[in-house]
Amino acid sequence: MxxxxxxxxxxxxxxxxxxxxxxxxxxxQTFRAGDGLWADHPIEEVATPEAWRRDPQRVLRFYDQRRDQVRRARxxxxxxxxxxxxxxxxxxxxxxxxxxxxxxxxxxxxxxxxxGEILKARSSVDPRMRYPLPRGGIALGDLCDKGSQLRPDVVWFGEAxxxxxxxxxxxxxxxxxxxxxxxxxxxxxxxxxxxxxxxxxxxxxxxxxxxxxxxxxxxxxxxxxxxxxxxxxxxxxxxxxxxxxxxxx
CATH class of the missing domain: 3.40.50.1220 (TPP-binding domain)
Incomplete structure (x- = not known):
């Protein structure tokens, strides 16, 4: 009409x-669900700034899994x-x-x-620097234009x-x-x-x-x-x- x-x-x-x-x-799946990706990944180990400082590889691997799930969804x-x-x-x-x-x-x-948006990466030193991820994920050594490690463009628990x-x-x-x-x-x-x-x-x-x-x-x-x-x-x-x-x- x-x-x-x-x-x-x-x-x-x-x-x-x-x-x-x-x-x-x-x-x-939601992080409150009892199955799926979040079941084996406590929030404090994959979705906080402390987790990123402690084990960035684990955090990147987890968000690569989430990104794959989003790409498959309709x-x-x-x-x-x-x-x-x-x-x-x-x-x-x-x-x-x-x-x-x-x-x-x-x-x-x-x-x-x-x-934030899972299909984007952003600089770990300048949140204004964001990059689309039409395919693939983020690896250690992937850097922003200021030479800093890229991270998922998501707001973690404890962040503004x-x-x-x-x-x-x-x-x-x-x-x-x-x-x-x-x-x-x-x-x-x-x-x-x-x-x-x-x-x-x-x-x-x-x-x-x-x-x-x-x-x-x-x-x-x-x-x-x-x-x-x-x-x-x-x-x-x-x-x-x-x-x-x-x-x-």
């Missing part, structure tokens, strides 16, 4: 916060629905805690990665989240906030909801939504691949962002 919105500021602004749950439906129905909504003329901004590129591969154009202020600004502009596949239990992402406008409704799509949702958040207890496309169909037909009560019953 043709969009009724002709100017950027006329379009309803959907801000989507996504977490590991949406990628898990594409086969990417966007699922939730990723595709969000991209389709944007193509229908809605303004869609995605703030994701995920380090994969599934939103981009689905076709979403406005994606902010809070925790450089894009957090930008994420707060995006959330503050939301007409409706959609939270998918994350409990927002990890700081500072957990505080993002505090930056939304008081009159901006918030919907949580998660199988455990009844337990996870904070007061005032509308709960849709479904998998991302079911719940997100259902919401997008309602919004596309109506030409506006709203919370369809019949869907939430």
């Amino acid at each position: 043709a969009s009724q919105f002709t100017r950027e500021h006329d379009r309803p602004h959907l801000v989507v916060l996504t977490g590991a749950g949406i990628s898990a439906e594409s086969g990417i 966007p699922n129905a939730a990723h595709k629905a969000l991209a389709a909504l944007e193509q229908q003329g809605f303004r869609v901004s995605i703030v994701t805690q995920n380090i994969d590129d599934l939103h981009e591969r689905a076709g979403s154009r406005h994606v902010l990665h809070l925790h 989240v450089p894009h957090f202020p930008e994420a707060c600004e995006i959330v503050a502009e939301a007409d409706l906030l959609l939270v998918v596949g994350t409990s927002l239990a990890v700081m500072p992402a957990a505080s993002l909801l505090d930056h939304a406008a008081l009159d901006a409704p918030c919907v949580l799509v998660d199988p455990e939504a009844e337990v996870l949702a904070a007061p005032g958040v509308t709960r849709l207890s479904r998998l991302a691949g079911e719940g997100v496309p259902a919401l997008v169909r309602h919004w596309t037909r109506a030409g506006r962002l709203w919370v369809p009560e019949t869907l939430l019953e």
Whole structure:
């Protein structure tokens, strides 16, 4: 259907916060899962600055495995629905805690990665120096243009989240906030909801939504691949962002 919105500021602004749950439906395991890559790799041994200083080879090997997993994964129905909504003329901004590129591969154009991107490397001395990894991984001896070892372009536990202020600004502009596949239990992402406008409704799509949702958040207890496309169909037909009560019953 043709969009009724002709100017950027006329379009309803959907801000989507996504977490590991949406990628898990594409086969990417979360670090809380009891199987898969994280099972034999304690966080403190592969995902902290101390681990990098102690054993960079082990860290690089682990992220090479994660990178292979991401490359094999494919966007699922939730990723595709969000991209389709944007193509229908809605303004869609995605703030994701995920380090994969599934939103981009689905076709979403406005994606902010809070925790970095697995398919990029960056300098270990200058975080502004980032390099795409279209294939392969990172080896010891791979250097940035300043002569320093390359590392994964991810935010490890104990490191600052450089894009957090930008994420707060995006959330503050939301007409409706959609939270998918994350409990927002990890700081500072957990505080993002505090930056939304008081009159901006918030919907949580998660199988455990009844337990996870904070007061005032509308709960849709479904998998991302079911719940997100259902919401997008309602919004596309109506030409506006709203919370369809019949869907939430």
